[in-house]
Amino acid sequence: MNVDTSLPQDTADAKAARRESRRRRRSSGPTDPRGGAPAPQGAVQGDGENPEAEPTGAARIRSRLARLWRRRIRPVLGVVSPIGWAVLGVAVAAWTAGLLLHVTELNVLALVLTVPLVIAAAFVLGRANYRVTLDLQSHRVVVGTRAVGRVEVANPTQRLILPSRIELAVGAATAQFLVPRLAPEQTHEELFAVPTRRRAVLVVGPVRSVRDDPLSLMRRQVTWARSQELYVHPRTVRLDEAASGFLRDLEGTPSSDLSSSDIAFHALRDYVPGDDRRHVHWRTTARTGKLMVRQFEETRRSHVVVALDDLRDHYSGEDEFELAVSAAASISAQTFREEKELTAFTVTANQRTAAYRPLMDDYTELELRAGRQGLHELGQKAADLAPNASAVMLVVGAHATARELNAAATQLPLGVLAVAIRCVDGAEVRRSAIGGLDVVTLGALDDLPKALRAVGR
Template identity: 55%
Template sequence: MSIKSSAGKVGEFLSRPFHREGSPTRLHPASLTREAGKVASIYAAPVWSKIVAWFKRWISPALATISTLGWVVLGTAVFLWTLGARFGWQEAKVAALLGVVLMLIAIAFVLGKSMYAVKLDLARTRVAVGDNAVGSIAVANMSSRSALPAALELPVGQATALFHLPRMKPQEIHEDLFTIPTTRRAVITVGPVRSVNADPLQLLRRQMLWTEPADLFVHPRTTALDGPAAGFLRDLEGLTTRDLSSSDIAFHALRDYVPGDDRRHIHWKTTARTGKLMVRQFEETRRSHMAVALSINTDEYEHDDDFELAISAAASLGRQAIKESRELSIITQKGPIRCETGRNLLDDMTRVEGFNRRGNSVDLARTLSDVVPNASVVFLVVGSKVTPGQLRSAAASVPPGVRAFAIRCFTGAQPARANIADLTVLTLGELSDLAAVLRKAVA
């Protein structure tokens, strides 16, 4: 900053109004203090930024290596030395010196620079619940000298796995395999791999990161719905409705000609037999569009396993629709689920979390009718605590002519079917029963 520009800013800060006769007014002491602070900040800001940058680069990493036990030892050493100097206790001074010696020895363990090349490899980044998630860590010693034994840490979700590296010669590669449990649906962050240099007493602990973290998707379990269970999706041309049309592909009947009718639809054989013009009448068809409403309100489920069963059932329905290239929409109380591909669908299903402060199944059904007004098949996937009255209210939100099903998920229950008005209610106790339950629904 030039002297001229600095002087200009100082003059700006110290500017003040004048009396009518031209003499300057006096400034309040608080104003003088405030303006003096502004002037000082002009010169202090660059120096302060350099101090902060230096602290972050050199001091902060050094302080980060001191463990909680290390801080306790340092604090105790300072306290004992103060007592020894104040009261002349030589024993306290000796104990303080011992603590300092331990810290100096610990420094020798963490000094030095490791030269590793580390590769974290997950065989599959997407697995289903219960499948094996296998990975490997390959470590190469890139230095020209042998590397002493060390430890590697691998964070896996909330846990941390520990790998011991042996003494490695130059360019030597050491590989470890590991397996990640997949008992629950989750997105597990694996990594980053970090090396740890520490003294035997764990007073100092120096970490170095070697890889980037990777996400492991543990998808919900799904079941195949091929065969008769997919009958509700089979009509490639669409589902007929009760709405009549003069132009479509599903023939319904013949009627008298009315001025304005398309002459291409005149049935000439019948016209010749009856002596008057007759035209074909058709039923409108609707392209098969399946909509799935998955309730994530945990108050509607008896157990957590019921909630997981509901997610698996909705994911199975969605995968079948995608497999048959059907139009598909899936929504929850939190919003829509991506379903352009099977991977997107299962990834979003993996991230689904339950809430108990959002709308119930009735509200979800109303939202579905607004979001997907052109659906031809609707599935409401809910918990066992949803009452028949709530299901009746939910069914009333489904537009007329739309085939509606409700799947009540209750782990251990026997498969069953019931009807509430135009709604077919299916009870699902095991995911493997989904195909059989759907066969009953379309029979």
């Protein structure tokens, strides 16, 4: 039998096959008209009735329109300044009214407004293919020193590039300099210096090339180099040996705990099985006739805590807070240089003490905060972070009261050397005491060594 020959449609076998096929379709559900496979339950039959087809197409259209707006339309509209839009609006209104009402004066006004717009468009037309490099000599400087950098503008093309203006953003300010006409493969370099009067994290950049007209109707700018961060570290003073003498302890701070091995000798005792033979005191053993070993007193390595109060209500102004930050940074830097264990923090933040650079970076980012936390929380945090501290330095503002200082001191562990440095702008160095807390008044950063020498007496 030829397989291409169709069966008669009116035979009994054909009718039975059609009935069996209809029964199978009813039992298995509706089928997809394009194939024959069962359609999913709840699917709507018919072309163009799939509920997912139309949203997918609409999403694609919206995506294309958004891309067109972002890449083509918005850059063009952004070229026109607010003044330019005002002039353009008046010109369009004057042209419309003049042509419809046949008023010659309006047509003349429209022409007068249109000519500057055309000239402004000629100023911003064209494209400059620069290669711009922004290079900072150092990304970290100290307050009072200048941060030096350079901007190099090169013409990597084989055609002449007309003069333009380059803008460099430095924090909230903007520096401008002119780039002359550049021949193919020619470069132009500009040096700049950023004055640093206050502690801050400055954003240097981006570098933009700007084209605009003399009337500032249109302005076209292109960004060529990304911004970079410049850390202006707080000013610090180096503490001499006399000033930091209260932190120096070759053998650490002795405690009342006894140990079989340390560097602080305490007494001799009888030998007990298990003691290290290296600690046997042979002269005493020979004299007494029995083994005697050295008994040591446990010591702790010097651990300095620098707690800086950053509550706005405790300071009379920004300059006083800057003095406090510089004092805390100076003590932290000295402790770090002497390779002693350091813990530095404020109520809301902890400074990184693993390396000098991140330590100063964290001090640079500190700001005054508004809140209700008192100094007792600063003392409690010192006790929690460094329960074995040997010295705690509390750096506070002029408005910190004696009650608050005493509350902070009561939170500290017993036996710790507690010193409060009270920063008062322009005050003379003087020393006082509140219970077991030494309080020194600091009026200028250069007086910090003198203030610490007063504590060490």
